[in-house]
Amino acid sequence: xxxxxxxxxxxAGSAGHGAVTTLRAxxxxxxxxxxxxxxxxxxxxxxxPRYFRGTTDWRDLLAVRPQLYDxxxxxxxxxxxxxxxxxxxxxxxxxxxxxxxxxxxxxxTGGGGHLPEVLVEYKSLMHGFATFEDATxxxxxxxxxxxxxxxxxxxxxLDLARTLIDxxxxxTLVAGEFTFWPHRVDAAKRAxxxxxxxxxxxxxxxxxxxxxxxxxxxxxxxxxxxxxxxxAGDVVLPFFGSMPLVDFMLGAGADMERGILVDPxxxxxxxxxWAAGDVCQIWSDELKEYRFLHGWRNVRLMGELAARNMxxxxxxxxxxxxxxxxxxxxxxxxxxxxxx
Amino acid sequence: xxxxxxxxxxxxxxxxxxxSSEVLYSDDPRDIGWVQRNxxxxxxxxxxxxxxAYIWAISDGDYGRAYEINREANVLPGVLGRICSRPCESKCxxxxxxxxxxxxxxxxxxxxxxxxxxGHRITENLYTPSGKRVAIIGAGPAGVAxxxxxxxxxxxxxxxxxxxxxxxxxxxxxxxFRLPRDILKIELHNALRLGVELKAGVSIGNGPGEIPLATxxxxxxxxxLATGCAAAIDLPLDDDEFGEKIKRxxxxxxxxxxxxxxxxxxxKKVGKxxxxxxxxxxxxxxxxxxxxxGGEEVTIHIRTGEExxxxxxxxxxxxxxxDIRFLGLxxxxxxxxDEKGDLKAVRFVQNRLGGWRDNGRRKAVPIPGSxxxxxCDTLLIAIGQRTVHDFLDTxxxxxxxxxxxxxxxxxxxxxxxxxxxxxxxxxxxxxxxxGHARKVAAGIDRWLxxxxxxxxxxxxxxxxxxxxxxxxxxxxxxxxxxxxxxxxCSRGNEEVETGYDGPLAGKESKRCYxxxxxxxxxxxxxxxxxxCIDVAPKxxxxxxxxxxxxxxxxxxxxxxxxxxxxVGAIWIDNNECIRCGACFEVCPTRCISIVxxxxxxxxx
Numbered sequence: 001x002x003x004x005x006x007x008x009x010x011x012a013g014s015a016g017h018g019a020v021t022t023l024r025a026x027x028x029x030x031x032x033x034x035x036x037x038x039x040x041x042x043x044x045x046x047x048x049p050r051y052f053r054g055t056t057d058w059r060d061l062l063a064v065r066p067q068l069y070d071x072x073x074x075x076x077x078x079x080x081x082x083x084x085x086x087x088x089x090x091x092x093x094x095x096x097x098x099x100x101x102x103x104x105x106x107x108x109t110g111g112g113g114h115l116p117e118v119l120v121e122y123k124s125l126m127h128g129f130a131t132f133e134d135a136t137x138x139x140x141x142x143x144x145x146x147x148x149x150x151x152x153x154x155x156x157x158l159d160l161a162r163t164l165i166d167x168x169x170x171x172t173l174v175a176g177e178f179t180f181w182p183h184r185v186d187a188a189k190r191a192x193x194x195x196x197x198x199x200x201x202x203x204x205x206x207x208x209x210x211x212x213x214x215x216x217x218x219x220x221x222x223x224x225x226x227x228x229x230x231x232a233g234d235v236v237l238p239f240f241g242s243m244p245l246v247d248f249m250l251g252a253g254a255d256m257e258r259g260i261l262v263d264p265x266x267x268x269x270x271x272x273x274w275a276a277g278d279v280c281q282i283w284s285d286e287l288k289e290y291r292f293l294h295g296w297r298n299v300r301l302m303g304e305l306a307a308r309n310m311x312x313x314x315x316x317x318x319x320x321x322x323x324x325x326x327x328x329x330x331x332x333x334x335x336x337x338x339x340x
Numbered sequence: 341x342x343x344x345x346x347x348x349x350x351x352x353x354x355x356x357x358x359x360s361s362e363v364l365y366s367d368d369p370r371d372i373g374w375v376q377r378n379x380x381x382x383x384x385x386x387x388x389x390x391x392x393a394y395i396w397a398i399s400d401g402d403y404g405r406a407y408e409i410n411r412e413a414n415v416l417p418g419v420l421g422r423i424c425s426r427p428c429e430s431k432c433x434x435x436x437x438x439x440x441x442x443x444x445x446x447x448x449x450x451x452x453x454x455x456x457x458x459g460h461r462i463t464e465n466l467y468t469p470s471g472k473r474v475a476i477i478g479a480g481p482a483g484v485a486x487x488x489x490x491x492x493x494x495x496x497x498x499x500x501x502x503x504x505x506x507x508x509x510x511x512x513x514x515x516x517f518r519l520p521r522d523i524l525k526i527e528l529h530n531a532l533r534l535g536v537e538l539k540a541g542v543s544i545g546n547g548p549g550e551i552p553l554a555t556x557x558x559x560x561x562x563x564x565l566a567t568g569c570a571a572a573i574d575l576p577l578d579d580d581e582f583g584e585k586i587k588r589x590x591x592x593x594x595x596x597x598x599x600x601x602x603x604x605x606x607x608k609k610v611g612k613x614x615x616x617x618x619x620x621x622x623x624x625x626x627x628x629x630x631x632x633x634g635g636e637e638v639t640i641h642i643r644t645g646e647e648x649x650x651x652x653x654x655x656x657x658x659x660x661x662x663d664i665r666f667l668g669l670x671x672x673x674x675x676x677x678d679e680k681g682d683l684k685a686v687r688f689v690q691n692r693l694g695g696w697r698d699n700g701r702r703k704a705v706p707i708p709g710s711x712x713x714x715x716c717d718t719l720l721i722a723i724g725q726r727t728v729h730d731f732l733d734t735x736x737x738x739x740x741x742x743x744x745x746x747x748x749x750x751x752x753x754x755x756x757x758x759x760x761x762x763x764x765x766x767x768x769x770x771x772x773x774x775g776h777a778r779k780v781a782a783g784i785d786r787w788l789x790x791x792x793x794x795x796x797x798x799x800x801x802x803x804x805x806x807x808x809x810x811x812x813x814x815x816x817x818x819x820x821x822x823x824x825x826x827x828x829c830s831r832g833n834e835e836v837e838t839g840y841d842g843p844l845a846g847k848e849s850k851r852c853y854x855x856x857x858x859x860x861x862x863x864x865x866x867x868x869x870x871x872c873i874d875v876a877p878k879x880x881x882x883x884x885x886x887x888x889x890x891x892x893x894x895x896x897x898x899x900x901x902x903x904x905x906x907v908g909a910i911w912i913d914n915n916e917c918i919r920c921g922a923c924f925e926v927c928p929t930r931c932i933s934i935v936x937x938x939x940x941x942x943x944x
Contacts, residue, residue: 084437097438117660118825211826226826250647255693257645257668269693288710289690290669 005030007310008092008102010082012036013045014296015108015277017064018303024072026311033075033100035082040132041066046156046296046338049163051135058132087253087270104272104310107249107260108303111242111278114178119151119238122213125221126151126236129160141220141235145169149223149233151210153179155325155337157239158197162332165201172203172231174210174223181241182294182337183325196327205231242294244279257281261290264316266306274310276302284319291319295337364800365942371798373894375937378914379855381428381445382939386775389413390938391428392856395448396807399849401842404460406452411462412941414774415488415531416481416510418523421450422837423514425621425769426652433853438878439918441817443851447837451845453523462530467494472788475500475560477544477553477731480508481770482761482777483566484531489781491534495788498560499536500551502543503604506532508568510770512603513596515625516833517632545731553733557756562784565744565752565759566777569725569767572596575617578673586721589675590682595626595722602629611717612636615686617672618722619649620767624656626720627664631829635718638664643671643691643704650701654820658836661825669693671706672721676713685713725767741766749783750776758784794941803934806921807854810877813918818848854919858935863909865931872910872923872932880916881923883907 007023009016012034020034036042043061055061069076081095091101113128127141128134142148147170150157158179161171173179175194185193198204212224219234244259254268255261260275262268263283268275277299281290293302298321305317325335376383381391390409397406410417426446429435435442472495476483479501491497505511506528510519532538543550556563572594574583586592591611595618602608614635616627619642630638642649645668646656656666674687690710694703727743729736737745737753743766744759746752752759760780761773786792821838828836840848861872861881873881885906888896898911912923912932924932 117657118663120657120661224826228826256647257693261693283692288707289712 005103006033006101007031007104007106008033008035008100009106009108010035010092011108011110011277011279012038012042012076012078013108013110013277014300015110015303015306016106017042018300019106019108019276019307020074021072022304022307023311024074026308031075032073033077033102034069035077035080037079037081038131039079041069041076041078043132044296045130046159048129048132048135049160051132051139052163052167052169056136056139061132082248085249085252085254085273087251087273090272102272105274106303106306106310107246107268107273107275107279108277108299108306109245109279110299112245113238114240114243115238116240118211119213125213125215126238129156129237129239138235138237142169143234146234147172147219147232149174149221149231149236151223151236151238152176152181152240154181154239154241155183155335157237158333159338160237160239161197161202162200170203171201172205172233173197174208175204175206176209176240178240180325181239182292183323183335185325189325192327193325193333196331196333199331242278246279257290259292264319265309265314266302266317267309274306276306282317282319286320293317293319293321295323295339297336297339362802365797365940366800367795367797369892370894371800371937372796372939373890373892374858375798375856375939377894378858378937380431380433381443381855384427384431385413386427386769386772387413387778388775388939389428389449390856391445392852392854393938394452395443395445395849395852396854398448398452398845399852401846403452403456403845406448407456407460408463410449410452413778414771415485416524416527416770416774417449418453418527419510419519420771420774421446421448421453421839422523423510423519423621424449424771425650427769427771429652433855433918434851440813444817444820444848447818447820447840448845448849451840453527454839455842455845464492464534466492466534467793469496470494470789472496472561473498473559474562474564474784474788475556476564476566477556478508478566478568478761478763479503479506479528479538479540480566480568480761480773481510482568482763482773483508483564484528485774486564486566486760486777486781486784487536488531488534489778490784491532491536493781493785493793495785497536499532499538500542500544500556501538501540504541506538506540512600513622513625515599515629517628517836518625520833520835543731546733550731553731553757557754561756561788563757564750564780564784565757565763566761567728567731568762568773570728571726572721573724573726575672575721575723577675585675588681589677589719590680591717592675592683592719592721595622595720596725598626598720599629609633610635610720613716614638614718614720615714615716616640616720616722617686618720618724619643619651620722620724621651621655622725623720623722624651624659624664626722627659628662630718630720631662631664632832639714639716640664640666641670641672641686641688641714642666642668644668644693644702648693648702658822662829669704671704673706673711675719683716683719685715686719687711687713725762727763727766746780749787750780751783751787756787758787793943795944796939797942799936799938799940801936801938803857803936806919806924806934807857808850808919808921810920810922812850813877813920815847815851817851818844853917855914856936856938857919858914858937859912859917859919859923860933860935861910861912862931862933865929866910867929867931868907868910869928870910871926871928872912875922875926877920877922878916878918880913880918882911882913884909884911887911 042063044063083095084093127138150173209226214222216222219232221236222230224230254270254273259281262280323336328334394406394409424446428445429442432442474497476499479499487497610630610633614630669691670688673689676685678684689706691704694705739745750758760777884898885901885908886899890896
């Protein structure tokens with residue numbers, strides 16, 4: 001395909017791996033670099049709840065064999081943060097000031113946990129759940145049978161909630177508008193889904209607005225609500241959907257709104273930059289709007305499609321697809337979001 | 341290296357009372373160029389505030405001196421410390437890549453005002469009375485700043501203000517939760533107490549009961565027009581190019597008129613769902629006021645994206661904390677009404693981002709066929725303000741943007757009539773209006789007196805040693821405390837930002853790199869030992885074989901070399917230097933010197 005083009009893919013999640021394997025298949029001569037902030041090789045984030053079922057060794061969570069990178073001649077740069085992209089000069093600068101040139105760049109950094117501004121100042125009193133290290137910290141902070149307070153919800157949080165209930169913890173969900181993110185549900189559907197969560201053992205508090213979090217002796221946290229009432233728990237986990245991780249893209253010369261704006265071929269307004277996964281907003285000619293498309297499957301497919309287009313194809317991503325959520329016969333929530 | 345040739349100047353090289361061998365004054369373009377290039381915050385400030393000097397005074401705990409340094413450039417430090425658009429912070433060297441976040445310059449300015457002693461003595465350099473009379477139309481920031489300077493220069497100044505209180509948009513545009521009125525009142529009083537006569541509630545114009553401009557021109561030696569931008573820009577819609585439709589729609593209003601009426605004392609109310617169209621401070625103010633008036637779902641609709649709008653990140657953050665949402669990439673194209681003519685929804689068209697506009701902002705390009713509707717109960721439109729000229733009684737030259745056309749001194753096409761602030765520049769910021777008004781005041785003084793009485797010069801003062809510690813570079817930006825979010829919106833006008841206390845201000849002030857300090861190596865004493873290069877925390881000390889000479893004669897970029905046989909000097913790159921002093925401390929021959937360079941105004 002090319003005489004030694006250098007493809008750089010930032011973000012080694014589902015989209016990034018979908019991309020690098022496709023790139024290698026379509027361009028055997030290319031130089032491919034995969035950059036990730038994670039210290040660990042690729043594991044699926046949706047597998048993290050398994051930590052509470054006893055999978056506490058990170059090697060058991062890996063999604064690909066570590067040898068794969070050697071076999072495919074892909075340079076994996078772990079624990080590497082990109083600070084800046086020069087879209088005109090086609091270089092990227094790491095936080096340790098190393099500058100790397102690329103020919104084509106794919107950004108699939110995904111999203112970081114969105115935290116409503118009202119709770120930002122309490123970030124240090126909450127636990128994240130985005131990485132293996134986060135899962136370890138949550139598990140350490142939780143006494144057996146301890147109480148977990150989930151703020152918001154979202155589909156990642158609800159998946160964790162199900163595991164925590166199964167493994168003997170007490171889960172309180174402070175429901176809000178993000179509870180079924182990224183699904184948009186009407187009031188009737190919402191009530192049906194919340195009822196299903198209650199039946200599954202989750203304590204659901206609806207219509208309460210958290211405004212502050214305090215450290216306490218035992219249990220370790222108190223969540224204060226707008227009406228000055230409070231609940232206590234061992235761990236507070238915020239799940240309010242995700243926000244694209246794009247700070248490093250501000251000077252790249254690629255258009256952005258909340259995420260990187262891309263056409264249906266996943267190409268940005270910069271000639272050498274594509275984006276895939278939760279980080280991009282895709283233009284839909286049919287819907288006449290920029291859309292985020294989430295979900296494990298979508299993200300992987302986007303990475304693969306972007307890679308094909310970077311190597312000469314002209315394929316368009318189906319932006320019209322929508323997610324579905326419902327309650328199955330066993331009374332559990334089922335969502336396309338979790339579909340792998 | 342280039343020797344600096346001697347140069348003739350009106351500015352005395354030394355001033356009586358200073359040690360002539362140490363403190364130097366210069367209006368040499370090379371010195372002025374050095375200050376402009378090396379103190380980016382001060383250069384970015386439209387009023388040219390001596391920022392490093394006042395921050396250093398704060399770190400000394402001398403808030404009064406910091407306040408006075410501010411007041412030399414801007415007569416309303418306590419006001420600007422709350423509502424300034426902060427062009428200085430976006431240029432602060434501490435915010436450059438790899439250096440962290442900019443210094444919280446604006447909040448430090450506020451701390452100087454808030455924390456100075458009660459009964460603090462204000463310094464005014466008063467000139468003898470000139471016998472000249474100046475009329476100023478408009479008591480907004482431009483009018484007040486010009487009035488202060490002109491009265492200080494000895495002229496008799498009268499301000500004509502159509503509203504009942506002075507302050508202009510500070511009083512009638514900015515909500516009290518951002519700018520408490522007692523602060524505004526005190527600082528306006530301080531600015532006008534030099535003998536300025538304020539005639540409030542008096543309109544200049546051609547209507548009944550109004551004073552014609554011609555009368556002022558006959559009775560005063562000079563007239564300054566500082567009427568600002570006194571009307572909202574009309575919102576064009578599809579099939580309604582001139583924005584007529586909004587006048588017929590109930591529950592839809594221009595944000596400018598909404599805030600003006602509210603601050604005049606009219607009771608205002610909003611519905612539960614409030615849509616605000618606009619991207620500036622007025623739009624954000626409208627949204628935050630709407631939340632306090634009971635708006636439950638308040639959204640701000642912008643043509644581009646959050647990254648591209650001309651407001652501070654802090655304002656956006658506080659809006660979001662108050663549960664206000666920003667929705668981007670949309671332009672309103674129509675208003676949907678019910679059978680009574682009240683607003684039901686706004687129809688928008690989806691945009692994509694276009695190129696860059698001349699003013700550095702992004703273009704938005706509507707996408708045909710992408711219209712969609714947002715239901716709302718109240719619509720506030722804040723897409724900008726424009727100048728109004730209906731008070732003129734004689735044709736006056738306007739520029740292509742329909743603002744007053746002026747020469748560099750601020751003189752309009754009418755003899756003896758000057759203009760300043762937004763009336764010349766169009767809708768800008770308070771600090772821009774003040775900065776421009778002060779330049780025009782100097783122009784009026786020159787015109788009235790027939791000569792230049794004050795000039796800008798660079799004062800160079802030797803400094804004994806480094807003023808900073810390396811540890812200061814690791815202090816994180818201190819965020820300004822704000823009121824409790826839980827009850828904020830129900831408390832109406834309570835000020836949101838509570839400001840730094842002494843310890844916080846002291847900590848934040850230490851972060852300033854003090855870019856007004858120039859570190860220089862004396863090539864005659866340098867032994868090329870490289871000790872300074874080895875200890876430098878950044879790539880700030882360089883081996884060079886030459887320096888580019890700029891058009892004003894000052895030094896530009898360095899011609900670096902890594903070959904020892906080509907090295908002409910070891911050079912401190914003041915652009916990279918963070919004034920940590922490590923090089924000064926380690927130098928075995930004491931060949932590194934430090935001087936402070938700052939702008940001063942001298943009588944000539």
